[in-house]
Amino acid sequence: MRYNDLDEIAQEFLKYAPEYAQTEAREAFWKIMDLQNQGVVRNGVYYVVLVDLVGSTKFAATYGNEKTAERIKLFIRSSFQALNYIKIRNIGLFVKEIGDAVLYIFQHFPDIVRWRIAFDEYLAFHGQNAPAPFEIRTCVHIGEIFLEGVNPLSLAVSQVFKMEKNVGAGELVLTDSAFSVAWPTIARAYHGFAPVTEIQLDGFNELVRLHRLIQNDSEDLKRIVEEKIN
Secondary structure, rough: OOOOOOOHHHHHHHOOOOHHHHHHHHHHHHHHHHHHHHOOOEEEEEEEEEEEOOHHHHHHHOHHHHHHHHHHHHHHHHHHHHHHHHOOOOEEEEEEOOOEEEEEOOOHHHHHHHHHHHHHHHHHHOOOOOOOOOOOEEEEEEEEEEEEEOEEEEEHHHHHOOOOHHHHOOOOEEEHHHHHHHHHHHHOOOHHEEEEEEEEOOOOOOOOEEEEOOOOOHHHHHHHHHHOOO
16 A cells, blocks of 8 residues: 555645635645654544453463563564554554553554454464464553653553453454444444443443454454455
8 A cells, every 4th residue: 555646635635725725724734744754643542452461370370480471572572563564554653561461552443453463473473382372352442642752641541451351362342432433444334343241441430331343263354454345
């Protein structure tokens, strides 16, 4: 996938701007492009994605701390390799590692799915010579993110950690708010999700519904991102 010529994009953008505001619209467009070229990530609304390694405590009890540390390092490196491999065009940013988990923010839900596909593939490769296969679970929330460097100051980050115990190995689960934003971005739309349970999250007056992205088989995530929206 390649960007269209910037002049063509600018012409399309300016086509809808009022005649009397063409100069201002042009300046606004190029300011946005300049920020993108600088790689500047701004505070704003993002998907907050927490992926953790399932069974680390059991693995440590069986194989010891040294092998567990090596396993977690492979897991974290794989998350970076996956992000680099898919070459996303929207924002995808590593935020931090937390024990045997990684926290990322994304701007576009299909990028999350592409990243998870590549992540699974890297972990499967590394797992060939590992004492036990890698299993991960993926929690997705959405909210305002305030970044101090890459340190997120956000209620949404605290909320996403409350999802973990309700997400099974191999699953990709979204809160109701994330689901409401994400479902129109895939061809299967809301038919591609199944309700999981309701949980209590700080900041919500009522229980929050969780939704699981349905995966019919091991190759289904690839089909989800390849299917076209009609």
